[in-house]
Amino acid sequence: MPRWLLGLLLAAPLVGLSGWLVHGWVTRSQGPAVATGLLAGFPVPEADLSADKLEDRVDGAAEALRTQGCRRLLYWRLVDPPADLEVLVFRTAEGAGTTMEREAGPERTAGPGEEAQASDQAVYFRRGPFFVRLLLDPAASVSAETLTRKAHEVDRGLRQGAGR
């Protein structure tokens, strides 16, 4: 085997590994130490309710949510597009999944998170133990795209936020 080829074959894994390590050294994911709330990039929520205060927002459904393990509800009032954003935090991913099933039905569409149900008026999705409801105002007229884009922004916020 020619010497240069041998050298190349021996050096290749080393070069590959070094590149990977250097990349790992300089790249930082959003650290847990960044001062952020549950949704990175979003302002302080209008309401942040613990399990015993769910009635303030969801009335009759509160007991059912608690049974599924819901322990926190955060609510934002969005302006662009005009919509209500709610993030429900459950103890387990199963609880979030069951609630999503009950609220959004069994159908699933493409969308953010681990499972999603998106329509023109509302986007429901789940990521881990978080269940998100993004409900467009009935009177508003925005494209489905705008709503979906917002939903993806919320998903990104979840992935980079304090709950990560």
Place this chain on the structure above:
Amino acid sequence: MPALELATVRRRNGAPRAYLPRTFRWIYQGFFLAFFLASLALMTDEGTRRFPVRFLLHLDPLSALALLASSFVIPSALLLSLAVVLLSVVFGRAFCGWVCPVGTLHHLASWATRRLRRGPYHEVNRWRPHFRLKYLLLVGLLLIALSGSLVAGLLDPLSLLTRSFGSGLAPMPGAALGVVSSRPRLFAGAWLTGGIFLGLLVANRWIARWWCRALCPLGALLGVVSRAAIFRIRLDPDRCNECRLCLRDCQGADEPFKKHRVSECHVCLNCIAACPEGAIGFQAFAPTAAPNGGVDLPRRQLVGATLTGLVLLPLIRAGGRSGSVPGAIRPPGALAEAEFVARCVRCGACVNACPTAALQPALGAAGLEGLYTPVLVPRRGWCEPSCVRCGQVCPSGAIRALSVEEKGWLHGGPGIRIGTAFFDHGRCLPWAMATPCIVCEEVCPTSPKAIWLEPVEVARRDGSKLLVQQPHVEPARCVGCGLCEAKCPVNDLAAIRVTRVGESRDSGSAFTLGGVS
């Protein structure tokens, strides 16, 4: 061959000639040693860097096999070790010679002490029968693993290395220089952990790479796999002049001259470089002279090792399983105790990564079965509410990688519980000494606080009355973080102490009827 003739040959031929693959071997050894040190340093990092700190531990096929034996599951990350098995099937024990940082350190140590090993090199560097011990150790450790105790981690070289540096040798420079820090990183038994590693290095003074040759169970495993190695050392008998220079710098004592033991060969390629006649090569499908590829294990020794393993196990367990030792608090996210002991590879990565040095290697705290598993000692440090680093660095999933939200302590709980705090009323200032305090309540991170205060009128020595706030623990809210014990001003034996009971990972540990979520 007369000794004089050998000496003449050596002088005439001088140093080994340059050999390109051997030069690369040095580079690879240096690279992986540096990589290990960087990984160790970055384990204490926040976890924001995408640097693969667990990569070397994930490469370890012994960990993978032992985990399979102890818990019948291999975490997906450890499937990376198949790459090492592939490497060994193709190139023999190249991992030992080119990658393993323990091997590199022992190689350096034996090179540094080479002049102390006096005598004809083919005598000093020969294969010795007691090198079979590593195969017996491998068998014994795997047997014990089958019963659910992963003590294989104690002798696994990568676990040994991470442990010895992380909780043994790393604090040494600071301790020697008397560096004062508000949070000194001190580890229980550091002298033992570091001392064992240094002791093994010292053994190189008598036999080169003694750990690799005689004790290393991973070396034994790769040795068994190497019996099928495609590329191996081959001596051309027509060109050989029997000078035996190939034996001088051989790292594995695998005797490339004549009776080559492929299971012992570290693929260091020193023999190829040393041979003045160019009679040795590294070839595919080369025939090997020694039977069994050099493993050469007499049956009675194998039987002996099996029996020893089978006897030792109940002996270790005779004192009770590790879960029965009270107090030993496990890291947040740890699996239930039996599973934890079966999955923990005793690498000490979590101990190294804990920012407050709360995690300590258990020496007696978790029983013999739990030796070198991590326990949380609140007196040394507390479990920082927002930190999930231990689960992020655990290579085998014995500690689950929790998210900050799942741990739940950042926002005041509820969440994971690792234990419960109990007051010692004889030492607590408001209870026993008519003196106000409540530092424990102040630092309690749960909302509402797990420590609540009861205003009580107590009598002072002179008969006058004083209103103090006496603290109580509400067990349902206590998460066991240990901040109260860590900050209690009675700092030798704190007036509030956390023990494991009430932890959420084990429903059998609940002591209140309200139970565990």
Place this chain on the structure above:
Amino acid sequence: MTDSLDRRLVLRRLGQAGLVLGTSGALGAVGLLSSGRFRPQPKARALPDHRVALDSRFPPLAVARGSDPALLVRAAIQRLGGIQRFVRNGESVLLKPNMAWDRTPEQGANTHPAVVAEMIRQCRAAGARRVIVADNPVHDAERTSQRSGIRQAVGDAGGEMVLPDQCGFTRAALLGSVLDSWEVMSVVFLVDRVINLPVVKNHSLSLLTCGLKNHMGLLGGTRARLHQEIHASLADLAAAFRPTLTVVDATRVMLRGGPTGGRLQDVVVRNAVAAGTDPVACDAWAARQLDLDPREVPHLLQAEGKGLGSLAAGMGPIEEFHAGA
């Protein structure tokens, strides 16, 4: 021949003897004259007085209300006569926020990073050559400095963060009724001006944690012992530490679960910042944000008794300046 050999031998031997004796003598002298490795405790140093002269043109306390913390800080200081009254060109300033807890800004356990950032910018605009932000956190120092957002704010605004491992501690003479001397972060001795930046929270023992309690953040050693005589200790600290200015962060007020906090429900958004040269008045105002009567907070009464300020100045109706939206 024998003679010269003997002479050379004798000289050499004498030389060796002399070397041994000389070395021993020198070592003995060193041992005798040095004070040894285990020196007695260094004498406690008195804390410098960082105050500026009183000026009757300006009120002892000013309050600003609005939604932008930076604007509030600016407005409140303006009412007190502007930053130039407190920081001169070329001076070094220590900003002492509450950065003790590994909590996010929304959780209201630490001083808001926007307040710290604006304070740094103000000092630099006044010509300060160094603006240091320091604290001795209760939780892990690195995480606390990051999660509180203060490390980022300090970096962005051009300040310097100093944690205890970097500056160490110096024994300070407090000469109080309860506290005689204590270990204090060394930075305090190295700066010209000190600005206290507390946040308003409740506390089960001291009832209120604000400006006076914030001084505990500069202490080292087993400061958990102060709780045994908390009110007298806080009054002693107030007498020993005399900051240039106190700026109270009441943008978010922790009503329950203090000082650690956790739940967001325990925090209420008040959108106010108060600044003053009278630390007792500032804390009295802060007590009112928690619906406490300042006269029922013993450490404030004791501080007033030591002549450190006036409760009344923080209690009466105070004109609030509305800044921004």
